[in-house]
Amino acid sequence: MLKTDKKICTPEEYFALEEYADCKSEYFHGEIFAMAGGTANHNRITLNFANLLNTAFKGKSCEAFAIDVRIQIDKEKHYTYPDVVAVCGQIEFAEMRKDTIVNPILIAEVLSDATKDYDRGSKFTAYRNIKTLRDYVLIAQETVHIEYFSKENDGTWRLREYFDPQGILSVASLELSIPIREIYDRVVF
Secondary structure: OOOOOOOOOOHHHHHHHHHHOOOOEEEEOOEEEEOOOOOHHHHHHHHHHHHHHHHHOOOOOEEEEEOOOEEEEEOOOEEEOOOEEEEEOOOOEOOOOOOEEOOOOEEEEEOOOOOHHHHHOHHHHHHOOOOOOOEEEEEOOOOOOEEEEEEOOOOOEEEEEEOOOOOEEEEHHHOEEEEHHHHOOOOOO
């Protein structure tokens, strides 16, 4: 079997390619990974959650973004596009960028079969290096199941799981109560 060489890119080369790319890509330790398209349920959940956050943020200095906002996890090694990102206060951008946020307070990912292990594992491990991050939400799209991780005052992360469509997702750091049925509005299982 032939071994193929991986093309390793600098962050600058990655940003240059992203400017003209037809699809978004994530950057990890010099490698570029194209992102797959989502399902209708994935899109519904993403937009529902971002809209619910923005409605709850009325009158506050926070705002949520969906799908097309890149975040910097590590300046030299790791850039991703979470499904939903929330920022409170002034948005801080990566050096020399106006399209890459460095200060998310909340990140949410809608799980798919292809990404669920990565989203729960090494991606969450990387996200925990973001100093401003307080909340990480994983939302299943095939059934009602939300995994909510919150950063505690001692720096540990606490998991709460939700399975009841009539339940309420409580995001303590943002003082939010979000009806789970509204996150799953129009989702077809």
